[in-house]
Amino acid sequence: MGFNCVRLTWPLDLMTNDTLALKITEVVSNLGQNGLMVILDNHLTYPGWCCSDNDLDAFFGYPNFDPVIWAKGLGKMATLFRNVTNVIGMSLRNEPRGTRDYPDLWFRFMPKGAEAVHAANPEVLVILSGIDFDTNLSFLRDRFFNVSFTDKLVFEQHWYSFSHEGGAWVKHNSNDICAKIIGEVNHNGGFLLDRGFPLILSEFGTDERGVDVSGNRYMNCLVAWAAEKDLDWAVWALTGDYYLRTGTKHMVETYGVLDATWKNVRNSTYLQKLSGIQHPFRGNVPTLRLELCTKSEPSTFNPKEGILWISKMCVETPDVAGQKVKLGVGSKCSKLGQISATKMHLSFKTSNGLLLCLDVDERDNSIVANPCKCLTKDASCDPASQWFKRKDIKKTEKRKMIRLRFQPSTVGVLSASVNRAWLTRRYGTNEPGSTRGFGTSAMAASPLEICVKASVTTPNKLGPFCQRVLLTMEEKHVPYDMKLVDLINKPEWFLKISPDGKVPLVKFNEKWVLDSDVITQSLEEKYPEPPLTTPPEKASVGSKIFSTFIGFLKSKDQGDGTEQALLNELSTFNDYLKENGPFINGEKISAVDLSLGPKLHHMKIALGHYKDWSVPDSLSFLKSYMENVFSRESFAKTQAQAEDVIAGWRPKVMA
Numbered sequence: 001m002g003f004n005c006v007r008l009t010w011p012l013d014l015m016t017n018d019t020l021a022l023k024i025t026e027v028v029s030n031l032g033q034n035g036l037m038v039i040l041d042n043h044l045t046y047p048g049w050c051c052s053d054n055d056l057d058a059f060f061g062y063p064n065f066d067p068v069i070w071a072k073g074l075g076k077m078a079t080l081f082r083n084v085t086n087v088i089g090m091s092l093r094n095e096p097r098g099t100r101d102y103p104d105l106w107f108r109f110m111p112k113g114a115e116a117v118h119a120a121n122p123e124v125l126v127i128l129s130g131i132d133f134d135t136n137l138s139f140l141r142d143r144f145f146n147v148s149f150t151d152k153l154v155f156e157q158h159w160y161s162f163s164h165e166g167g168a169w170v171k172h173n174s175n176d177i178c179a180k181i182i183g184e185v186n187h188n189g190g191f192l193l194d195r196g197f198p199l200i201l202s203e204f205g206t207d208e209r210g211v212d213v214s215g216n217r218y219m220n221c222l223v224a225w226a227a228e229k230d231l232d233w234a235v236w237a238l239t240g241d242y243y244l245r246t247g248t249k250h251m252v253e254t255y256g257v258l259d260a261t262w263k264n265v266r267n268s269t270y271l272q273k274l275s276g277i278q279h280p281f282r283g284n285v286p287t288l289r290l291e292l293c294t295k296s297e298p299s300t301f302n303p304k305e306g307i308l309w310i311s312k313m314c315v316e317t318p319d320v321a322g323q324k325v326k327l328g329v330g331s332k333c334s335k336l337g338q339i340s341a342t343k344m345h346l347s348f349k350t351s352n353g354l355l356l357c358l359d360v361d362e363r364d365n366s367i368v369a370n371p372c373k374c375l376t377k378d379a380s381c382d383p384a385s386q387w388f389k390r391k392d393i394k395k396t397e398k399r400k401m402i403r404l405r406f407q408p409s410t411v412g413v414l415s416a417s418v419n420r421a422w423l424t425r426r427y428g429t430n431e432p433g434s435t436r437g438f439g440t441s442a443m444a445a446s447p448l449e450i451c452v453k454a455s456v457t458t459p460n461k462l463g464p465f466c467q468r469v470l471l472t473m474e475e476k477h478v479p480y481d482m483k484l485v486d487l488i489n490k491p492e493w494f495l496k497i498s499p500d501g502k503v504p505l506v507k508f509n510e511k512w513v514l515d516s517d518v519i520t521q522s523l524e525e526k527y528p529e530p531p532l533t534t535p536p537e538k539a540s541v542g543s544k545i546f547s548t549f550i551g552f553l554k555s556k557d558q559g560d561g562t563e564q565a566l567l568n569e570l571s572t573f574n575d576y577l578k579e580n581g582p583f584i585n586g587e588k589i590s591a592v593d594l595s596l597g598p599k600l601h602h603m604k605i606a607l608g609h610y611k612d613w614s615v616p617d618s619l620s621f622l623k624s625y626m627e628n629v630f631s632r633e634s635f636a637k638t639q640a641q642a643e644d645v646i647a648g649w650r651p652k653v654m655a
Contacts, residue, residue, distance in 0.1 A: 032086035058098030078120035089125035142482030179341035306335035474634035
């Protein structure tokens with residue numbers, strides 16, 4: 001089936017039962033003899049089925065989850081497999097969850113488990129789960145995980161169709177909900193990849209009987225995301241059935257790759273779907289088609305130009321719906337556009353102006369041109385055959401690699417252009433049993449230290465009024481270490497570097513720099529790519545909106561003209577966007593948007609709360625602008641909670 005690694009679950013109780021411990025060594029040994037690597041996953045404390053919020057071992061400090069016993073058990077398991085070459089990693093705990101899954105407790109105890117594993121087995125990868133059933137690692141955006149080693153930390157994330165709002169995949173259009181949920185997944189964990197940290201999608205899957213519409217749609221979306229991010233992954237589950245599960249013998253695992261006999265594949269279509277992210281791709285034939293390939297071929301696609309090049313050939317589209325899409329030598333290259341919320345529909349216009357999309361002909365897996373379907377709103381149709389995800393292949397130094405796969409979604413990947421993610425093995429070959437010495441891919445550069453206002457309503461959350469600088473860092477992909485400062489009870493260390501008690505504050509070259517204007521300019525100079533500079537003639541666009549917003553917010557007289565003054569400025573800005581948008585500097589976001597966006601966000605929340613006021617529908621270009629800015633991943637990562645925005649403006653309103 002093409003898998004090369006088993007994520008083997010084990011209960012902590014296993015380390016107190018020597019008889020059972022002997023059995024697991026036999027299992028691992030047999031897997032090694034068959035060329036399979038192993039990740040040992042501490043799934044729970046006592047043998048049983050996992051997981052629910054009210055489990056007695058859901059999180060640190062629960063009745064059956066003693067952190068001291070847990071760390072000792074991890075150390076014992078790591079010692080047991082210290083010289084077993086096919087054991088490449090240890091996952092510290094599966095799906096931390098419950099009403100106490102606080103980040104503070106996670107930061108308190110997870111390092112102790114990591115150090116216990118490292119001390120007992122310095123060669124093995126240390127894999128860390130998040131909270132909320134391992135769907136959430138977002139707390140790592142502003143705090144660093146401190147351990148004595150740095151070259152073998154790996155993070156893991158889980159994603160199922162039920163990980164988000166119930167019934168979302170059938171209630172909403174597939175493009176719309178896929179884009180929305182991918183944004184959430186990136187916010188909660190995918191951002192680690194952008195910061196240079198390895199991330200494994202260590203659990204996903206769906207009912208393989210083919211009756212789960214939500215699961216089928218979710219899998220198509222997930223495979224596209226996994227291809228784009230070059231993820232290593234482990235699918236739940238290989239299991240055909242269970243000897244005993246929740247008191248029932250031989251319960252069938254409908255998510256299992258194998259059927260109840262453990263001899264046959266349960267659903268070959270499902271397995272074929274997974275093969276799309278299991279191997280590199282290749283495509284170099286006159287007719288473009290989907291096929292399983294053994295190596296990657298170079299491809300390029302510039303969204304502005306719209307030309308997709310594959311191994312020095314370009315995509316040529318027909319002028320009539322239903323005909324095949326070809327590859328040519330460059331004389332008739334077609335301009336493709338990425339449309340729908342997911343950007344996975346590749347569209348083009350015929351000579352008659354008809355909009356068509358690339359589509360998969362299921363009869364022979366060739367690519368044809370058909371009318372675009374399911375672009376938005378309609379929740380009843382399935383766009384999967386028109387979803388394509390491609391990934392640039394970048395030339396890198398040659399290196400040996402290990403690929404983490406276990407257990408086995410259909411998204412077409414044009415021309416085999418997806419290169420698999422890896423965890424670098426620094427020495428030897430990727431065959432179990434050869435010279436050891438595992439490390440992870442390069443870690444992120446040293447993060448900039450930044451002090452920002454802490455939330456006054458929720459512990460360990462970001463407060464308002466510092467978003468512009470954080471937005472700039474996110475848009476430039478600058479790693480940073482965010483320190484949340486309680487400005488009501490300012491700590492002594494903070495007053496030493498900021499005697500006036502002001503934020504934001506960023507440390508450049510051992511010097512603390514204050515003032516958002518100075519900081520953002522320094523970021524532009526130090527990190528010129530991507531450029532965010534706004535042309536001088538556009539830098540003042542929308543600059544009067546904020547002051548008129550404050551005037552209206554503070555107003556106690558409905559007839560004093562402050563509302564109309566705000567509407568006049570918003571209307572002027574709306575007219576500007578109509579002619580020059582979607583952003584102030586045209587197609588690309590720039591520094592002036594990163595300054596104005598947070599102010600408009602405050603306006604929306606504060607006026608909505610204190611005045612029951614909202615932007616009129618007639619200002620459609622302004623509303624579209626606000627949506628474009630607010631929906632960016634960088635904005636979602638750095639915005640304050642609505643409660644804090646409301647609290648922050650309360651003194652102005654009450655004055």
